[in-house]
Amino acid sequence: MLRKNNYKAIILGGSAGSFQVVTKILASLPKSFSIPFFLCLHRLKHVRSGFIEALSIKSILPVIEPNDKEHIRKGNIYLAPANYHMYVELGNIFSLSTEKPVNHSRPSIDLSFFSASYAYRDKLIGIIVSGANKDGALGLKSVKDMGGLTVVQDPKECQVKTMTTAAMDSTNVDKVLSTDEIIRFLRRLA
Amino acid sequence: MNKLGIIDYRNIIKTVKSTYSIDFNDFAMTSFKRKLEQIIIKNKLGDADGLVYKIKVDKNFKQTFLNEISIDDTEMFRDPSLWRELKYILNKEKNRQSFKIWFPEVSSGEELYSFLILLKEINLLDKVKVLVTSFSDKNIEFIKKGVFDIKKMEVNNANYLRYSLSGNLMNFYSKNNNKAYMDLSLLKNTDFKNYVSFKGDLISNFHMIFFRNKMIYFNKTLQMKMLRIITNSLYLGGYFVIGIKEKFDNFSAISKFNVLNRYENIYKKII
Numbered sequence: 001m002l003r004k005n006n007y008k009a010i011i012l013g014g015s016a017g018s019f020q021v022v023t024k025i026l027a028s029l030p031k032s033f034s035i036p037f038f039l040c041l042h043r044l045k046h047v048r049s050g051f052i053e054a055l056s057i058k059s060i061l062p063v064i065e066p067n068d069k070e071h072i073r074k075g076n077i078y079l080a081p082a083n084y085h086m087y088v089e090l091g092n093i094f095s096l097s098t099e100k101p102v103n104h105s106r107p108s109i110d111l112s113f114f115s116a117s118y119a120y121r122d123k124l125i126g127i128i129v130s131g132a133n134k135d136g137a138l139g140l141k142s143v144k145d146m147g148g149l150t151v152v153q154d155p156k157e158c159q160v161k162t163m164t165t166a167a168m169d170s171t172n173v174d175k176v177l178s179t180d181e182i183i184r185f186l187r188r189l190a
Numbered sequence: 191m192n193k194l195g196i197i198d199y200r201n202i203i204k205t206v207k208s209t210y211s212i213d214f215n216d217f218a219m220t221s222f223k224r225k226l227e228q229i230i231i232k233n234k235l236g237d238a239d240g241l242v243y244k245i246k247v248d249k250n251f252k253q254t255f256l257n258e259i260s261i262d263d264t265e266m267f268r269d270p271s272l273w274r275e276l277k278y279i280l281n282k283e284k285n286r287q288s289f290k291i292w293f294p295e296v297s298s299g300e301e302l303y304s305f306l307i308l309l310k311e312i313n314l315l316d317k318v319k320v321l322v323t324s325f326s327d328k329n330i331e332f333i334k335k336g337v338f339d340i341k342k343m344e345v346n347n348a349n350y351l352r353y354s355l356s357g358n359l360m361n362f363y364s365k366n367n368n369k370a371y372m373d374l375s376l377l378k379n380t381d382f383k384n385y386v387s388f389k390g391d392l393i394s395n396f397h398m399i400f401f402r403n404k405m406i407y408f409n410k411t412l413q414m415k416m417l418r419i420i421t422n423s424l425y426l427g428g429y430f431v432i433g434i435k436e437k438f439d440n441f442s443a444i445s446k447f448n449v450l451n452r453y454e455n456i457y458k459k460i461i
Binding site: 070081083090100115118 | 193218219220221224261262263264268269270345348349352403405406407409410413433434435436437
């Protein structure tokens with residue numbers, strides 16, 4: 001039985017190609033949605049602006065690219081900034097990092113998921129949507145291993161299936177859902 | 191290897207402090223823990239106890255550890271628009287008799303070389319004194335050699351073009367055997383020193399301190415301390431450059447600065 005107070009954070013990973021799915025999800029989250037929502041999406045390293053503006057147009061909740069050591073607050077959507085890894089530290093704050101790319105990616109979904117699963121353990125929901133490489137698979141496994149809830153977008157729905165199928169191969173995921181089902185699932189947490 | 195637990199993590203930091211006299215206790219945990227895990231794997235030390243033992247008994251391991259715990263700069267001319275802005279600012283400082291710049295905690299030198307190239311382009315290379323400090327001798331050796339992997343130069347070249355809009359980074363390096371050899375005459379007014387910047391002693395006074403994406407590896411306590419050190423090391427009117435996602439608005443020391451450019455995070459000391 002899903003009780004909304006169980007979860008302290010949600011983290012979603014995908015690549016730039018998942019933009020439509022992500023905006024659809026953000027557009028459907030109600031104002032009352034209070035669980036911090038982290039987005040780690042592969043994006044062009046050298047393009048600093050534009051992406052967050054595009055997500056903000058559709059989102060009801062504020063979308064923020066956090067600064068280093070920014071406090072995590074309820075009711076915000078957080079997007080990993082271009083060319084930085086985004087970590088969740090103990091104590092509900094972000095840290096950014098310029099360590100080497102992982103899976104050719106900075107931000108790396110795996111690294112964000114590792115840190116969030118370490119900080120939130122079984123109070124975390126991890127979601128992997130459409131993407132073009134295997135980044136995120138080990139991260140989602142980490143969410144599962146720490147007792148969190150794992151969700152993968154149904155690969156049948158994805159134009160590029162690499163990321164979702166790799167995630168499903170890495171661990172026994174709890175839910176495989178279509179975009180609409182992901183939205184219904186999240187709205188129940190509001 | 192299993193992920194390091196908190197107790198192991200603290201124990202390693204305690205051992206490093208007592209053996210190497212450098213206190214990493216106030217480094218941001220996630221990245222520092224990951225670095226420690228990588229060091230354990232790379233040096234085949236097995237686990238946290240293996241690392242602690244190695245630090246205690248193998249005197250030669252110190253330089254390896256301090257080199258591998260450092261986090262390299264990402265790329266030359268990262269955030270190209272920043273470098274354009276710096277060029278504009280430094281052009282205004284051309285008539286100064288002296289201009290001293292400090293690069294603390296440099297690990298691989300991409301930011302340093304970018305800066306020196308910029309200085310050369312505006313004919314300031316002969317007028318400035320640059321001090322580069324690092325807690326690792328190996329880092330200093332690496333930077334002095336100025337040899338980079340040719341694969342890394344692709345992004346550096348692309349960034350340079352975004353910054354300069356014309357021009358070619360290849361004017362400042364030569365290629366040989368898949369390596370890029372930086373023009374070492376760029377270093378003619380650069381001094382190097384093994385030094386731990388975040389301990390708290392003051393090293394000198396400077397007109398500019400370049401410290402981008404370094405304090406992201408500190409926790410807030412150490413960030414606050416470092417900001418005080420930097421503030422006290424700057425002349426009045428001196429510049430302080432930090433990474434574009436670093437923000438110290440809640441720290442009292444930042445009130446001594448004017449924000450010259452919020453987007454590029456360039457500050458000027460006014461009090």
